Amino acid sequence: MQEQQVTGAGVEGVSVPAGPPPVAPGVAEATAGREVTQAVSPPAPAGPTVIQTDEGAKNGQTKCPKCGATEISLNKASGRLRCHFCRVEWAQGQTMGEMGLDDDIRQLVGVVVGSGSKDIIPSVEEVVTFKCSSCGAEVVIDTKESTQARCHWCRNTLSMNQQIPNGAVPDMILPFQLTKAQAQEKIKEFVSKRKAFAHPKFKAEFTTENIMGVYLPYMVVDANARCRLRGQGERLVRTRRVSSGRSSRTVYDADLYDVGREFDLLVDDLTVESSSEKLNQDTTSNTNNIINSIMPFDVKAAVKYDSNYMKGLSSQKRDVNIDALAMVAQAQVKDIARHRINDQIKFYDRGVRWDSEEIAFKGQRWVSSYLPVWLYSYYEPKRNRQGILHYVAVNGRTGKTMGSVPVCQPRLIAVSAVIQLIAIAIVVLFFMVIFS
């Protein structure tokens, strides 16, 4: 609905030169009164195409290629695996590109999923048992906590690298690149800037010694979509002041247009949490939005999943299927479409109201991945209601840091009140000087 027109003479105006709507580069024939129609997306093949991502993966002992030891872990400084015995380092696993998970998005048709992204079957056991190939003992791995365990008899490490439909083994893993010391420094720096009004108990207990390196589950989504947006836009023509009695105000004259844009949108590596706990970002009861805010990750550097990348670190298992995440991904793709097309509608400097937003997905690709996060957590109990777990999170690749620090409310309110009183006193003095 448009605003009412103001009657009465306009006084001194600032004119904005009117001109025809620009034809932005790539816009084909923006002709008056004629809507340009485009081909609708091709029919998608029935059922998703599955790319097997655990081909050649073995459960049990994975050995150092040089000395045969099973004491292998990630060297965070180099991002490569290192043998604890002979210190040799090597890069394990194929990259996304080598596994066919990063092919040209323009060619993406239908739904393509990595085999580690398939639906979770609730009946699949979380605890799996392996036979140690060195001593024959049975070793139990609780996939909810880890995908590795040590044989109690011969002390060899056993790994689970083959996928079972319980969400424990993803398609890809992005190894940590930031060391614990670097993450501690980032967290310390973040908190030290927020100590003045921090809760006294938090200040007394804060230490970065207990920060944890965690691999959190995400879905990395590529989308090939055809978007069609229709609505109305306004272009400013003139700004002027109108007066009524002693007061005056600014009013605006504008041209109203019917606007439509149709385009292909290629979204690369949209990242969505795939843990039900982390998807819950209700900021009145948790601080999961903090972990969300340290994205994006450089997921192009992710490699085929190998449990050895997780040694000494913890992880959280995926528990949400693609169907449930689709609504989040689709809403975010729509946001991307709306924001990217803003470059093409700059002519409408007062804004555009899109009344219809249609997005047809020609193709989409879903890849499950573990992404690295350093986490500091602090539980703040609350009187008469559930407490809040505060996080300070550091992106394990880029070092991007964000956090939530518990506030000492009495102190903050007291200081705010003092500032308020001083400000009022300044205003009163100002007017007393003027009127005296």
Added chain:
Amino acid sequence: MIDFYTILTAVGNSGDGEGGGFILVLLAAGFVFYGVTYARYRNKKARHKHEKETSALVENVSGYDNKLQHLRGLGSSRMQGANNKKVKGALNQKGNKVAGGLAGQVQGVVNQISRMQ
């Protein structure tokens, strides 16, 4: 001697003048300080800006622009109902009705999974 009422009237009238905005901000200084400090500590609005930070390409653009009418004397500097900069897919946005709806749906999924576990 001027009374407090005179000052209040003067402050009220100053809203129309050049320095009026500054005086009104000064009068809310304590509230502003509280809000800014709390936001800086708790970061409730922090989120991944997926709409800007996700890599994406726009290709094969076509469209139309048809002038409908000239509007005079509009009161706002922005178009009423303009939504071309709106974000609806963020999960921590309570104020946004549509995002709230999305957050609600996601919460439904979360609850369903919790019940299954």
